[in-house]
Amino acid sequence: MSHSTTWLASCEIVVLTTMLTNVSTAVDSTPANADTRARAFINHHEAEVRPLEIAVNLAWWKANTTGNDEDFAAKEEAQNKLDGALSNPERFAELKALRDSELSDPLMARQIAVLYLMYLEKQVPSKLLQQITAKANEIEKAFNVYRAKVGDRELTDSEVRKVLSDSQDSSERKTVWEASKRVGPVVAADLKDLVRLRNDVARHLGFKNYHVLQLHINEQSQDSVLELFDELDELTRAPFEAAKAEIDAKLAADYHIPSVELRPWHYHDPFFQEAPSVFGTNLDAAFEKLRKDEIPKLCAKFYEGIDLPVADVLQRSDLYERHGKSPHAFCTDIDREGDVRVLANIVANEYWMSTMLHELGHAVYSSKTIPSEMPYVLRTDAHILATEGVAMMFERFAKSGDWLVAMGVEVPDVEAYNKAGARMRRDQLLIFSRWCQVMLRFEKALYEDPAQDLNSLWWDLVEKYQGLTRPEGRNAPDYASKIHIVSAPAYYHNYMLGQLFACQVHRTIARDVLHANDWPSAYYVKDPGVGRFMRERVFAPGRSLNWNDLTRHATGEPLKAQAFAEEFAGKADKP
Numbered sequence: 276m277s278h279s280t281t282w283l284a285s286c287e288i289v290v291l292t293t294m295l296t297n298v299s300t301a302v303d304s305t306p307a308n309a310d311t312r313a314r315a316f317i318n319h320h321e322a323e324v325r326p327l328e329i330a331v332n333l334a335w336w337k338a339n340t341t342g343n344d345e346d347f348a349a350k351e352e353a354q355n356k357l358d359g360a361l362s363n364p365e366r367f368a369e370l371k372a373l374r375d376s377e378l379s380d381p382l383m384a385r386q387i388a389v390l391y392l393m394y395l396e397k398q399v400p401s402k403l404l405q406q407i408t409a410k411a412n413e414i415e416k417a418f419n420v421y422r423a424k425v426g427d428r429e430l431t432d433s434e435v436r437k438v439l440s441d442s443q444d445s446s447e448r449k450t451v452w453e454a455s456k457r458v459g460p461v462v463a464a465d466l467k468d469l470v471r472l473r474n475d476v477a478r479h480l481g482f483k484n485y486h487v488l489q490l491h492i493n494e495q496s497q498d499s500v501l502e503l504f505d506e507l508d509e510l511t512r513a514p515f516e517a518a519k520a521e522i523d524a525k526l527a528a529d530y531h532i533p534s535v536e537l538r539p540w541h542y543h544d545p546f547f548q549e550a551p552s553v554f555g556t557n558l559d560a561a562f563e564k565l566r567k568d569e570i571p572k573l574c575a576k577f578y579e580g581i582d583l584p585v586a587d588v589l590q591r592s593d594l595y596e597r598h599g600k601s602p603h604a605f606c607t608d609i610d611r612e613g614d615v616r617v618l619a620n621i622v623a624n625e626y627w628m629s630t631m632l633h634e635l636g637h638a639v640y641s642s643k644t645i646p647s648e649m650p651y652v653l654r655t656d657a658h659i660l661a662t663e664g665v666a667m668m669f670e671r672f673a674k675s676g677d678w679l680v681a682m683g684v685e686v687p688d689v690e691a692y693n694k695a696g697a698r699m700r701r702d703q704l705l706i707f708s709r710w711c712q713v714m715l716r717f718e719k720a721l722y723e724d725p726a727q728d729l730n731s732l733w734w735d736l737v738e739k740y741q742g743l744t745r746p747e748g749r750n751a752p753d754y755a756s757k758i759h760i761v762s763a764p765a766y767y768h769n770y771m772l773g774q775l776f777a778c779q780v781h782r783t784i785a786r787d788v789l790h791a792n793d794w795p796s797a798y799y800v801k802d803p804g805v806g807r808f809m810r811e812r813v814f815a816p817g818r819s820l821n822w823n824d825l826t827r828h829a830t831g832e833p834l835k836a837q838a839f840a841e842e843f844a845g846k847a848d849k850p
């Protein structure tokens with residue numbers, strides 16, 4: 276996860292405010308040309324919104340490190356102030372006029388385009404916005420208090436997951452899986468209301484539906500995203516089917532049933548979005564001898580070696596478990612002036628090695644490396660998929676025994692580690708890619724027509740893309756048991772696009788910097804050429820390029836599914 280915003284020293288605020296006063300007068304009284312008005316708008320934005328963004332980031336950091344109610348209240352208040360500034364209709368009208376005018380400076384035009392989308396999202400009648408927030412909160416609350424009930428026993432989420440990962444008893448698995456889905460009927464009607472309200476917002480802003488609007492705000496179109504997903508579907512179908520056949524054979528043997536009798540509850544999580552852990556691969560053995568503080572040290576050494584140092588980031592970070600603190604991991608650019616921090620809960624195992632490489636990947640793609648000459652509005656990642664992609668590109672090395680050895684870690688059996696790591700990576704990514712197909716296509720259809728038979732549509736997609744068999748006679752709103760559909764609408768596909776970006780950039784580095792033959796297994800240790808490549812080809816443009824132009828700038832090609840598929844094609848029988 277990544278999150279970003281900005282800082283301004285107080286003396287600079289004074290200067291900008293003064294400038295702003297002068298310029299605003301000019302805008303109000305004379306038909307100043309578009310360039311002057313655009314500059315004034317941007318100055319005003321920096322003076323007013325930049326401090327609010329920094330305040331949000333600091334409040335966000337504090338709430339997540341303490342877990343205190345008052346800190347969470349302060350975080351919400353800071354967010355409301357920022358939203359208030361961005362929802363100003365007069366400012367938006369000016370922005371719209373500027374977006375439609377000819378600006379002589381492309382960098383300025385780009386800033387106006389980025390700001391336009393940022394403000395557009397907030398131009399919603401406040402009554403409608405309140406209804407949406409209330410409805411979404413109601414559903415999220417229902418999710419939070421929901422417990423899967425089996426007999427008179429209530430199971431927490433992790434108890435459900437434990438049964439699905441450990442139980443050998445098909446009927447116990449089925450009972451628990453069905454119980455976990457019963458949150459669907461509890462929230463389905465509210466979710467449909469929420470979808471209709473979100474569609475009202477979209478139509479109010481002149482869009483066909485909310486899915487189209489969300490993609491537009493993120494500089495994407497349904498057509499281009501679907502085209503990529505169709506390509507991905509085509510290229511991953513055969514390797515996915517081969518990998519799934521191996522997994523199914525193992526699962527069927529575990530439960531003593533024929534493969535054709537496998538149903539959704541036989542996989543290890545409620546949606547088959549993760550690879551079931553059936554091959555007894557234990558990568559953690561390589562980390563048993565390490566202390567937990569050796570994980571960030573290894574990361575520091577790695578990033579230093581490729582000339583993207585992160586020692587300052589680690590210094591400001593909050594890295595270990597503590598009561599009240601968020602149990603997750605994230606990276607935040609507090610001020611777009613280099614104050615970049617990571618929150619983590621490190622223990623010495625493969626998961627945290629991978630997660631720290633990931634979060635520090637976000638950290639190096641930030642105001643630490645984007646040139647300070649880049650205007651504030653553009654001094655951030657090009658797109659969520661680009662920063663997730665960079666983070667995922669670096670995270671891959673946690674599964675490479677060769678990389679660990681090159682970093683000085685004692686790995687008991689390197690060959691075995693490489694093999695197990697590659698298989699895990701392959702299974703995880705192929706399975707996740709098929710699950711993302713379901714999410715994207717379902718959400719698109721949901722916003723196009725919330726009144727259609729969504730229960731059937733969900734299982735049609737699950738069967739088609741994930742290769743699961745729907746339970747006989749099942750007619751329930753199982754889609755509504757996935758909280759992301761409520762809380763992060765029309766967003767999930769970006770994780771997949773990030774993986775495509777990660778593979779495409781890694782392949783380019785392997786070819787152009789490392790001159791490696793077998794690019795999927797290529798790794799970087801002590802190669803400053805990698806840092807140079809990342810700075811010039813990926814980081815330097817900041818948000819001055821959109822995600823697809825950045826992909827072209829970095830790799831010479833638009834974003835494609837090809838590199839991702841190439842890594843897994845034909846490898847199903849020899850991971």
Ligand SMILES: [Zn+2]
Nearest residue numbers: 276277663666
């Ligand atoms: Zn991330």
